[in-house]
Amino acid sequence: MTCFAPLQNDTFLRACLRQSTDYTPIWLMRQAGRFLPEYRAMRAKAGSFMSLASNVDYATEVTLQPVDRFALDAAIVFSDILTVPDAMGLGLSFAPGEGPRFAHPVQDEDAVARLTVPDMNKLRYVFEAITSIRKALQGRVPLIGFAGSPWTLACYMVEGASSSHYRLVKTMLYSRPDVMHTLLKINADAVALYLNSQIEAGAQAVMIFDSWGGVLADGAFQEFSLAYTRRVLSQLHPTFDGVRIPRLVFTKGGGLWLDDMKTLDCDVLGVDWTVNLTRARHCVGDSKALQGNLDPSVLFAPPAHIEKEAIRVLNAFGQPHTGSGLGATHIFNLGHGINEHTPHEHVATLVQVVHDHSRNMRQLNHVTV
Amino acid sequence: MTCFAPLQNDTFLRACLRQSTDYTPIWLMRQAGRFLPEYRAMRAKAGSFMSLASNVDYATEVTLQPVDRFALDAAIVFSDILTVPDAMGLGLSFAPGEGPRFAHPVQDEDAVARLTVPDMNKLRYVFEAITSIRKALQGRVPLIGFAGSPWTLACYMVEGASSSHYRLVKTMLYSRPDVMHTLLKINADAVALYLNSQIEAGAQAVMIFDSWGGVLADGAFQEFSLAYTRRVLSQLHPTFDGVRIPRLVFTKGGGLWLDDMKTLDCDVLGVDWTVNLTRARHCVGDSKALQGNLDPSVLFAPPAHIEKEAIRVLNAFGQPHTGSGLGATHIFNLGHGINEHTPHEHVATLVQVVHDHSRNMRQLNHVTV
Numbered sequence: 001m002t003c004f005a006p007l008q009n010d011t012f013l014r015a016c017l018r019q020s021t022d023y024t025p026i027w028l029m030r031q032a033g034r035f036l037p038e039y040r041a042m043r044a045k046a047g048s049f050m051s052l053a054s055n056v057d058y059a060t061e062v063t064l065q066p067v068d069r070f071a072l073d074a075a076i077v078f079s080d081i082l083t084v085p086d087a088m089g090l091g092l093s094f095a096p097g098e099g100p101r102f103a104h105p106v107q108d109e110d111a112v113a114r115l116t117v118p119d120m121n122k123l124r125y126v127f128e129a130i131t132s133i134r135k136a137l138q139g140r141v142p143l144i145g146f147a148g149s150p151w152t153l154a155c156y157m158v159e160g161a162s163s164s165h166y167r168l169v170k171t172m173l174y175s176r177p178d179v180m181h182t183l184l185k186i187n188a189d190a191v192a193l194y195l196n197s198q199i200e201a202g203a204q205a206v207m208i209f210d211s212w213g214g215v216l217a218d219g220a221f222q223e224f225s226l227a228y229t230r231r232v233l234s235q236l237h238p239t240f241d242g243v244r245i246p247r248l249v250f251t252k253g254g255g256l257w258l259d260d261m262k263t264l265d266c267d268v269l270g271v272d273w274t275v276n277l278t279r280a281r282h283c284v285g286d287s288k289a290l291q292g293n294l295d296p297s298v299l300f301a302p303p304a305h306i307e308k309e310a311i312r313v314l315n316a317f318g319q320p321h322t323g324s325g326l327g328a329t330h331i332f333n334l335g336h337g338i339n340e341h342t343p344h345e346h347v348a349t350l351v352q353v354v355h356d357h358s359r360n361m362r363q364l365n366h367v368t369v
Numbered sequence: 370m371t372c373f374a375p376l377q378n379d380t381f382l383r384a385c386l387r388q389s390t391d392y393t394p395i396w397l398m399r400q401a402g403r404f405l406p407e408y409r410a411m412r413a414k415a416g417s418f419m420s421l422a423s424n425v426d427y428a429t430e431v432t433l434q435p436v437d438r439f440a441l442d443a444a445i446v447f448s449d450i451l452t453v454p455d456a457m458g459l460g461l462s463f464a465p466g467e468g469p470r471f472a473h474p475v476q477d478e479d480a481v482a483r484l485t486v487p488d489m490n491k492l493r494y495v496f497e498a499i500t501s502i503r504k505a506l507q508g509r510v511p512l513i514g515f516a517g518s519p520w521t522l523a524c525y526m527v528e529g530a531s532s533s534h535y536r537l538v539k540t541m542l543y544s545r546p547d548v549m550h551t552l553l554k555i556n557a558d559a560v561a562l563y564l565n566s567q568i569e570a571g572a573q574a575v576m577i578f579d580s581w582g583g584v585l586a587d588g589a590f591q592e593f594s595l596a597y598t599r600r601v602l603s604q605l606h607p608t609f610d611g612v613r614i615p616r617l618v619f620t621k622g623g624g625l626w627l628d629d630m631k632t633l634d635c636d637v638l639g640v641d642w643t644v645n646l647t648r649a650r651h652c653v654g655d656s657k658a659l660q661g662n663l664d665p666s667v668l669f670a671p672p673a674h675i676e677k678e679a680i681r682v683l684n685a686f687g688q689p690h691t692g693s694g695l696g697a698t699h700i701f702n703l704g705h706g707i708n709e710h711t712p713h714e715h716v717a718t719l720v721q722v723v724h725d726h727s728r729n730m731r732q733l734n735h736v737t738v
Contacts (some may be wrong), residue, residue, distance in 0.1 A: 165708060170666035174674050217642035217664040217704070219681065255625045256643055273586035274625055295586040297539035305543050312588065335586070339534060 002131055004202060005139035012074040013142050016205055016246035016267050018289050018326040024314060024358035025073035026351055027144075029250075030337030031066040032078045035344055038065050049094040053079050059129040060136050067141060069344070070351045074141050074205070077130050077198070081148030081209055084190050085157050087118035098161075105160030107168060109176065112183045117190040120197050127201035134202035144248075145203025147195050149210035150187035150228035154180070157187075166215055173224060180224060188228040192235035199240045207248035207270075208232060214253015214272075222260055225251070233265045248291060252336060258283045273335030277316035281328055290317065291331040294350075299334075299342045303349040310353045314361065322362055332358075371500055373571060374508035381443040382511050385574055385615035385636050387658050387695040393683060393727035394442035395720055396513075398619075399706030400435040401447045404713055407434050418463040422448050428498035429505050436510060438713070439720045443510050443574070446499050446567070450517030450578055453559050454526050456487035467530075474529030476537060478545065481552045486559040489566050496570035503571035513617075514572030516564050518579035519556035519597035523549070526556075535584050542593060549593060557597040561604035568609045576617040576639075577601060583622015591629055594620070602634045617660060621705060627652045642704030646685035650697055659686065660700040663719075668703075668711045672718040679722045683730065691731055701727075 007013075011025040033039055042062055046052035053059055062078040082100050086092035091103030106112055120127075134143055148156075156162075158169035173180045195206045213225040229249055237245060250270030254261060261269055262284045269288045271280055273295040280290055298309040313332070321327025332354045338347070376382075380394040402408055411431050415421035422428055431447040451469050455461035460472030475481055489496075503512055517525075525531070527538040542549045564575045582594040598618060606614055619639030623630060630638055631653045638657045640649055642664040649659055667678040682701070690696025701723045707716070 174670035301543035
């Protein structure tokens with residue numbers, strides 16, 4: 001067992017667990033990414049995305065870049081959701097200027113029958129990166145581990161690449177639901193094992209990205225995505241070394257299903273920018289923390305507009321609870337990954353306004369109470 | 370004034386106006402399209418998409434093709450939502466294998482200042498097509514006219530083409546909301562004039578496609594999309610020649626905003642497949658008819674699965690009202706346009722099962738009452 005430095009900023013973890021905080025914590029999906037010049041320099045040095053992600057030193061440096069530059073309240077390991085199907089033998093590559101691609105997509109019953117939960121040794125580079133990052137962070141902020149949801153992985157595994165209509169994966173879903181269920185079970189068990197190994201390596205919270213749950217029809221979402229996210233959650237370490245490991249679930253385009261999602265055994269639900277945070281809080285009550293949900297495109301606008309929109313998001317959630325027990329908490333984030341064209345100085349504005357305004361909100365509360 | 374043959378099948382129009390019908394009417398968004406071999410033959414003959422859409426005889430033939438092949442309850446004029454910005458002088462073209470493209474996108478304040486509501490003479494080919502189609506239909510089914518919503522048109526006008534992140538249009542929205550409002554006002558007035566001209570030419574119902582409303586954040590949707598759809602609706606002919614002209618509004622990805630949309634002065638709200646029709650009906654009550662919402666991908670599955678999923682959609686809406694007054698009605702459709710790879714014989718299955726099952730549902734009601 002590795003010993004890590006004690007945590008100096010637990011705001012994010014407290015908010016995940018619905019404990020009160022002095023201000024609303026913020027981190028950004030895809031914060032270690034192309035909008036940062038120092039990331040682009042590292043990426044050029046590494047050559048390809050995968051040589052960047054699979055090199056422990058590079059992954060460590062890239063994960064810390066946004067934390068060094070901005071007063072973010074969490075770090076997230078630099079990796080990709082497709083490492084799991086890659087370890088299953090599907091042959092992941094990132095062609096320049098295109099998205100990810102699998103050399104061996106899973107497109108029929110036979111291919112699904114050949115799939116198995118991969119040997120976690122093949123993903124050791126991820127776990128080693130997590131341990132290395134934890135050390136490098138020296139307890140400044142907590143480290144989030146992550147994985148794709150079983151359904152989201154299935155989309156890429158069947159389509160073989162990004163897709164605009166999901167024709168192949170939905171054809172399998174509607175024509176051979178039995179085959180799809182087999183595939184999703186394997187994915188769920190692989191994802192659970194993968195996240196547990198991340199926790200053992202040092203991840204202090206884990207997030208499941210259901211990036212493509214929102215393309216499913218009502219009914220199909222519950223059967224083919226939510227049920228398998230639930231299967232992952234049921235296998236996760238609830239604690240590690242006696243410490244609670246918060247679980248976050250984000251379904252892009254899943255705002256209509258919050259009522260279903262609030263029954264998940266997780267701590268935080270992420271929502272995208274189409275969701276009204278006032279209504280979402282009303283829906284989940286005190287049962288879950290909420291994470292989100294600024295439109296990433298707001299960051300293209302000048303600072304005064306960013307300030308206005310960030311405050312609008314904070315106010316839509318409203319006053320977080322300030323007492324000693326558990327209550328409604330908010331983790332500020334974008335409603336999706338930060339865009340590569342974002343001016344990085346705008347992120348500094350955003351972090352500042354979220355911290356300042358959310359401190360003010362709480363003080364206002366103390367005055368009125 | 371042109372005289373048209375009397376209407377033989379008013380099921381669609383009755384359902385739009387929340388009057389009872391013997392069965393649930395069905396038509397499909399993009400039903401005149403590439404999934405039909407006879408369409409592909411016409412398209413090859415015409416050369417380009419625009420030479421097909423702008424030729425009255427071709428547009429008439431293509432509009433009737435799906436109605437000739439399937440027992441659909443409505444026809445929709447073969448055209449494109451981008452005819453309006455094209456008439457504004459933006460220079461529309463469809464490059465082979467790509468989407469639409471504008472030679473002169475509207476990307477700054479000066480470009481917006483130069484925009485005006487176009488002379489409807491430039492769109493005469495659409496109105497002539499509508500009159501020609503009405504004649505050719507000989508009253509078999511009603512004819513729907515349509516336009517893009519002001520926001521959806523703005524997306525294409527600013528981006529200059531299809532977009533995955535809407536960076537340019539959202540940058541304008543968040544940085545220069547005043548400029549965006551000017552653009553949207555012009556679009557709304559142009560769309561209203563365009564739809565009224567379609568009504569005068571013979572359209573028996575009109576539909577506004579807010580295809581990209583769902584990419585907006587909560588708050589921005591209400592301000593930049595819904596408000597301008599409302600502005601269009603406020604200018605439309607409520608009747609023509611003494612006959613009510615039903616209005617349909619469809620926001621793809623707008624399921625979260627049904628509560629806002631039900632305040633629109635329209636008759637029908639279209640919903641995509643992420644929406645639970647039972648909940649949607651509960652939300653809109655008797656105030657609006659609902660249109661939708663089968664996932665178009667269901668049509669890739671074998672007939673038995675199509676039957677099951679279509680029945681699931683009909684049952685989710687539930688028993689339509691059967692009395693003599695106004696009540697809850699359902700128009701069956703896909704949740705988005707039909708995919709070009711759809712086997713056309715599967716559409717015949719769908720139409721049959723919707724007609725049969727929805728007749729049975731009503732008979733069951735008579736027995737239980």
